[in-house]
Amino acid sequence: MKTDIEKRYRSRQDAVVKAERLADKITKKLQMSETVRMDVCIAVTEAVINAIQHGNHMRVDKYVTIRFEINDRTIRITVRDQGEGFDLGAVENPLLPENLTKPNGRGLLIVRSLMDDVEVSPSATGTEVVMVKKR
Amino acid sequence: MQIQHDVSGDVAVLHLQGKIMGGPDATSLHEKLHELIDNGTLSVVVDLQGVAWMNSSGLGILIGGLSALRKSGGDLRLARVTEKIEEVLKITKLDRVFDIYSNTEDAVASYKS
Numbered sequence: 251m252k253t254d255i256e257k258r259y260r261s262r263q264d265a266v267v268k269a270e271r272l273a274d275k276i277t278k279k280l281q282m283s284e285t286v287r288m289d290v291c292i293a294v295t296e297a298v299i300n301a302i303q304h305g306n307h308m309r310v311d312k313y314v315t316i317r318f319e320i321n322d323r324t325i326r327i328t329v330r331d332q333g334e335g336f337d338l339g340a341v342e343n344p345l346l347p348e349n350l351t352k353p354n355g356r357g358l359l360i361v362r363s364l365m366d367d368v369e370v371s372p373s374a375t376g377t378e379v380v381m382v383k384k385r
Numbered sequence: 386m387q388i389q390h391d392v393s394g395d396v397a398v399l400h401l402q403g404k405i406m407g408g409p410d411a412t413s414l415h416e417k418l419h420e421l422i423d424n425g426t427l428s429v430v431v432d433l434q435g436v437a438w439m440n441s442s443g444l445g446i447l448i449g450g451l452s453a454l455r456k457s458g459g460d461l462r463l464a465r466v467t468e469k470i471e472e473v474l475k476i477t478k479l480d481r482v483f484d485i486y487s488n489t490e491d492a493v494a495s496y497k498s
Contacts, residue, residue, distance in 0.1 A: 267408040360440065
């Protein structure tokens with residue numbers, strides 16, 4: 251059986267809290283383990299922060315769309331912004347000694363570490379992040 | 386997120402409760418840390434037992450506080466880090482940047498040694 255849930259938020263800071271609440275509610279309903287639920291919630295907040303801050307540059311006329319696709323084996327989450335994309339190769343490695351004490355730049359690293367499969371697709375009409383977690 | 390502020394000698398101990406994910410919760414922690422720094426506090430312990438998880442926004446605020454304090458000759462040390470936060474600290478290698486203690490008493494005492 252497959253279930254899809256999609257929501258759209260304006261690029262405001264409260265979108266992070268709203269998306270996290272939705273992820274928390276969905277993963278609770280699916281009776282996922284506490285640790286897997288935390289992984290999903292953290293990854294969702296990271297992807298939404300990147301979308302509203304780096305993608306949409308906090309412009310409230312731009313939206314972030316989040317879609318949850320649930321089947322018997324996985325939860326697949328897609329976060330899409332309306333920005334202009336970015337050069338994935340230009341993203342600095344937050345683990346380099348010179349970057350370790352910088353206050354930002356760790357979001358994607360955390361997403362890639364906590365989720366089972368992650369794909370980031372920047373384009374001129376927005377960036378799409380697809381994250382998959384086994385249930 | 387709730388922040389309870391205790392003082393032990395010259396050490397400020399912040400007991401955090403809730404999640405730190407980048408909304409108003411993150412702002413209140415940022416403001417609290419900078420209020421302490423502005424008031425001349427040099428030694429800070431952040432007790433994370435009541436925080437199930439935090440994301441990169443929370444880490445960024447703690448790192449910002451740590452950098453500002455170390456610049457002034459002080460430090461920010463972590464106590465009672467929960468399992469998921471420990472995992473995130475390891476992923477980001479920040480477990481090598483922060484001094485981490487299993488209880489707040491040891492974290493406070495570490496400033497006296």
